Amino acid sequence: MGEPLQKRTHLDPGSSMQLPERKRGLASEIWKHRKEYLAISPFYILFAIFGLFPIVFSMYLSFHKWDGIGEMTFNGLNNYQFMVTDPEFWKAVGNTLLIWVYSTIPMLFFALIVAFLLNATFVRFRTFFRIGYFLPNVTSLVAVAIVFSTLFSNNYGLLNYLFSLFGISPVEWLNKTWGIQLAVSMMVIWRWVGYNAIIYLAGLQSIPTVLYEAAKIDGASGVQSFFRITIPNLRPIILFTVITSTIGGMQIFTESQVLVGNDGGVSGGGLTIVLYLYREAFVNNYFGYGSAVGWGMFILIALFSIFNWRMVQGGGAKDE
Amino acid sequence: MAKFRVMFTCLLLVVLMVSGCSSGSSSNDKMKTLTLWYWNRSLDDKLINLIQTQFPGIRINAQKIGGDFKSKLKTTLAAGSGGPDIVAFNDWVTELFPSSDRFYDMYDLGAKDVENDYLDWKWQLGVTPEGKMIALPIDTGPTALFYRADLFEQAGLPSAPEEVHKLMGTWDDYFAGGKKLQDALGNKVKFTDNIGNIYTQINAQSDKIYFDKNENFIGEDPSSSMKTAWDLAVKASQMGLLANASTFSSEWNAAANNGRIASFVGAVWCKEILMQSAPDTAGKWRVARAPGGDGNNGGSFLAIMKTSQHPQEAFDVIKWVQNPENQVTSFKDINLFPSAKKALDSDVMQQKEDFFGGQATGEIFTESARHVKPSYFGTKYANLNGIVGRELSSVAIEGKNPEKAWNDALARVKKELLR
The missing domain is CATH 3.40.190.10 (Periplasmic binding protein-like II)
Structure with missing residues (x-):
């Protein structure tokens, strides 16, 4: 008991007299544990080089005009001003939100169903299905986008071929804003249902079976126990998947780029925020502006995550 | 022992870093x-x-x-x-x-x-x-007109390269020929691929596009090809001559192979792409000097x-x-x-090619290469082309009012120039 107390007084920030001594104390603490610090240093060193530095540098860059080679010139808030007054940026934000809504809601819904089925006792070969549902997630995104582009191709796509069998006139999917957004959303759904289902499955398995048994004894139906036991117990897991899919959904890029190119296709229906960032920075050579868009996106994602958290968590607060 | 291990790890890290940075220096000084x-x-x-x-x-x-x-x-x-x-x-x-x-x-x-x-x-x-x-x-990458001789013949158009060029020397004549071809062959065949390609090719034939050598924007100057190219591209769209298949997309490949595209203006390197994407049409394509003049891509x-x-x-x-x-x-x-x-x-330019029905397309492309006009593109050429291209595809595919699209494109271009 005596030693920690002594330590606290030692590090008391109020006594300025002890400042040099405190510094020496911290340094000697570090020196005393140098082996431990050395052991954990690789992560921090690598993070500082490949994570922290680019983040700080992009902040610096976002106040500059830079074509990637020549001189950087400071231009204050011009990049941010251009961003908020550029209709294409807001179109990209709108597209991203639409694609996020089109993809996330069905995706999480299907994932819950898949997880529920995988957890059910009557399903056989469960491991096989678990692997099967997870496989899309580890498939190369570019390959997926190419396959989907042949599915949704305007005149010669597989979907239009199926339509023609039933006498339905072909739809020029990739020549329409909603068609492009549908195709991108389908890709996201296909790829992420399995991943989220596995997370839900883990959540389902952590719910104690006694709750279900007690409910059964009390005469609850399957549907009732799903909504009264499964959903409330899964709430933290659902919150987690909503936030991760928000972060992922805001960063959709490859799907659009491979499907409809750097401009996001006809009238920019597939122009997402990251695609816009990529185009401005790496195609049009406005690296400072690209960094500003990156920070704009950071703010949007942060706001959105808080909003989601409030939404999902808000319902839960009542129960406690 | 523990100390030794720590030392060893540090040493290894240093060695790895140093070896990663050095650029394989050679011992031989004379080389x-x-x-x-x-x-x-x-x-x-x-x-x-x-x-x-x-x-x-x-x-x-x-x-x-x-x-x-x-x-x-x-x-x-x-x-x-x-x-x-x-x-x-x-x-x-x-x-x-x-x-x-x-x-x-x-x-x-x-x-x-x-x-x-x-x-x-x-x-x-x-x-x-x-x-x-x-x-x-x-x-x-000298450009020329790639066309399907068999479809031209079916539609009652000339099919020999010299005659095709004589009839379709200008873009307006080319479009008129296209109208004739589509009328004769029905809706299955479109005369050419997309609006962006027409716009790009007309500019490629010009010596003044977006910028002069001092990087001043000249797009609104009558000497610039920007507006001419825009108007002609819009005209082709309004005449219904476009398959709206973006260049070298899987859609384009399929359309070329299925005979849905009767012609397009492209650079010499399109030959290989065409051979790979449209193998079923081997022997049916020919190459003529492009309408509107020679260009480069x-x-x-x-x-x-x-x-x-x-x-x-x-x-x-x-x-x-x-x-x-x-x-x-x-x-x-x-x-x-x-x-x-x-x-x-060189003689290799005179070689006959089976894919083009025995035509020596090298003769056309060498002539084209000799007659390209010198042009200055400017550092922002690609940015501007992207802006105009987006508006053009809105016109062709979504039916946006061309007048409004032009004004939007110009406004956006001016904003771009101020960045």
Whole structure:
């Protein structure tokens, strides 16, 4: 008991007299544990080089005009001003939100169903299905986008071929804003249902079976126990998947780029925020502006995550 | 023991870092090593292997840079060191003009002596407005009209290249022919591929597009081809001549192979793409001089970085690799269409091709290459082309009002110029 107390007084920030001594104390603490610090240093060193530095540098860059080679010139808030007054940026934000809504809601819904089925006792070969549902997630995104582009191709796509069998006139999917957004959303759904289902499955398995048994004894139906036991117990897991899919959904890029190119296709229906960032920075050579868009996106994602958290968590607060 | 392990780990880390940074220095001091960056099929690999025998004192370290070549080059330029001696440029050469001090002016290394060997318009593309010659020509992409002779014949149009060119010498006549073809063949066939390609090709035939040599925007000047190209592209769309298949998309490939596209204007390198994407139409295609004149799409260059220790040697190597005889070799090996005048006169240009029904398309493309007008593209060419292209596709596919689209495009262009 005596030693920690002594330590606290030692590090008391109020006594300025002890400042040099405190510094020496911290340094000697570090020196005393140098082996431990050395052991954990690789992560921090690598993070500082490949994570922290680019983040700080992009902040610096976002106040500059830079074509990637020549001189950087400071231009204050011009990049941010251009961003908020550029209709294409807001179109990209709108597209991203639409694609996020089109993809996330069905995706999480299907994932819950898949997880529920995988957890059910009557399903056989469960491991096989678990692997099967997870496989899309580890498939190369570019390959997926190419396959989907042949599915949704305007005149010669597989979907239009199926339509023609039933006498339905072909739809020029990739020549329409909603068609492009549908195709991108389908890709996201296909790829992420399995991943989220596995997370839900883990959540389902952590719910104690006694709750279900007690409910059964009390005469609850399957549907009732799903909504009264499964959903409330899964709430933290659902919150987690909503936030991760928000972060992922805001960063959709490859799907659009491979499907409809750097401009996001006809009238920019597939122009997402990251695609816009990529185009401005790496195609049009406005690296400072690209960094500003990156920070704009950071703010949007942060706001959105808080909003989601409030939404999902808000319902839960009542129960406690 | 524990101390030893820690020491050992640290040592290992240091060794790894140092070895990662060093660039494989050679022990032989007499040999001069030249590093070359290029991308797949931008240079003939067989020729690169011959450099060593041609220049006994030079060791060539040729690196094929995959992925996004331009980004990697820019990263290297931004870093200021660690770059190659010789580097290949694509048609984005003008984007590097503001950084021309990062490359050797080849006029100082003897480029004047070989200037007359090359097509003037191509040579000028590598010369900055201040008169520095930073990029020496590799290949060119002269344009011509690719068309389906069988479909033209069915529609009662002439099918021999000379006659086709006589009838469709201007874009207006070309569109009129297209109307006739579509009327005769019904709705299954579209005359050409997409609105963006017409716009791009008309500009490629012009000597004044978006910028003058002082980087002033001239798009609204009557001498510029911007508005003419826009109006003609819109006209083709309004006449219903477009398949709306974006160039070289899977859609385009399928349409070409299924005979849904009857013609398009494209560069010489479209031949290979067409052969691969439309094998079912072999023997049915022909090539004629393009409506509206001759133009160029793409084509690459070689430059010497300022960081190079051996600029003179680098220039001698470039000069040799791109001399007329070696350009003929490159054409034979990997179809790089020459930029040297003498290479255009070579017999290989007269070779008949089965895919084009026995026509020697080289005759058309060499003529086209000789008549391209010199043009200055400007550092923001690609940005502006992107803006206009987006508005054009809205017109063609979504039926946006052309007048409004033009005004939107112009407003957006002006905003872009102020950035």
